[in-house]
Amino acid sequence: MLPEGMIPRSCRGIWFLKPIRIIATFPALGNICSGFSLSDRFCSAAPLRDLRSLALLSILHSMPSSSPSDSTPPLSVHLPVLMREVLRAINPQPGQIIVDGTAGGGGHSREILKRIGETGTLIGLDRDPMMLKLAAQKVQGENVHLVQASYALLPQVLEDLGIAQVDGILLDLGLSSDQLADRRRGFGFAAEGPLDLRFDTTAGEPAWQLLERLNEEELATIFMEFGEERFATQIAARIVETRKRKPILTAQDLTTVVTAEVSSKRSARSDRQPATRVFQALRIAANEELGQLEVFLKSHLQDFLKTGGRGAIISFHSLEDRLVKNAFRDKHRFRLLTPKPVIPAAVEQRANPRSRSAKLRAVERL
The missing domain is CATH 1.10.150.170 (Putative methyltransferase TM0872, insert domain)
Incomplete structure (x- = not known):
């Protein structure tokens, strides 16, 4: 366990005013790309291999809007895609525990938080500290946990929070406009x-x-x-x-x-x-994006969703969508909620051209 206030190397650069609180450390996840044919050849130095000492950060409600030593971070310019469709698929209810596995600029998380209310719990994950900083401007409260970690590390995140299973999980696999602007x-x-x-x-x-x-x-x-x-x-x-x-x-x-x-x-x-x-x-x-997604689809979605819990994934290219589609076909694990992928309506595509390639698939755990 790291002492309180110590910032691990993998988490530097995140903006804080108050000392950070380290939730926990966890052992190596192992080869996150295992099972993916190209992983060992090209990902020998990939990010998740270096997570042996990664600590989960709780970037919570205590984050102020400004800091004496750091300028206020800019607001997110990213437009979350398929918002109504995501909320319909996840169907967040008061008191539920929902994971936004790709918190990004916090757009989806903010609307989910409105629906689960103060009695619910929102867990937002992202590997990019810049995106967590932006998400923290939109979602805050005693029931909000923003964590710098991959969704492939969901088991460790939930264990540190003392949570066994959740009611809903969302992944938005697209690159955000904020990252493109960086x-x-x-x-x-x-x-x-x-x-x-x-x-x-x-x-x-x-x-x-x-x-x-x-x-x-x-x-x-x-x-x-x-x-x-x-x-x-x-x-x-x-x-x-x-x-x-x-x-x-x-x-x-x-x-x-x-x-x-x-x-x-x-x-x-x-x-x-x-x-x-x-x-x-x-x-x-x-x-190692496809390797992470494979790990998540093979085990995490089933293991950590409650019976009746819902999972939704937005993909933006055929490689991701193919993995999601094949995993969601498992009739022993899931009830398919989207027989065909849901795509943005014409009005959304006109307002946000980057949404044109988005595909949403959703399941309910049996």
């Missing part, structure tokens, strides 16, 4: 900072190091498997050739390399940025 980590194509792409920059290997370390075949496999990029081989070859002359260190660097290779090969009718799938693939690899 020019320090390279999520946006024009970002000038290091091409990092990690949600927690204190753990794992940044994307620019992957581009330096992996050989041409390994890079091509990442782009094909994690990005479904049809020009993966050509892009990987161009990256390897380019890095001999100049390292690829920023989002701008990578965007320039990929665009130069594939612009003439793509359909002129496509409005997608040529580097979109490459960025997606590197982000998935840097954060």
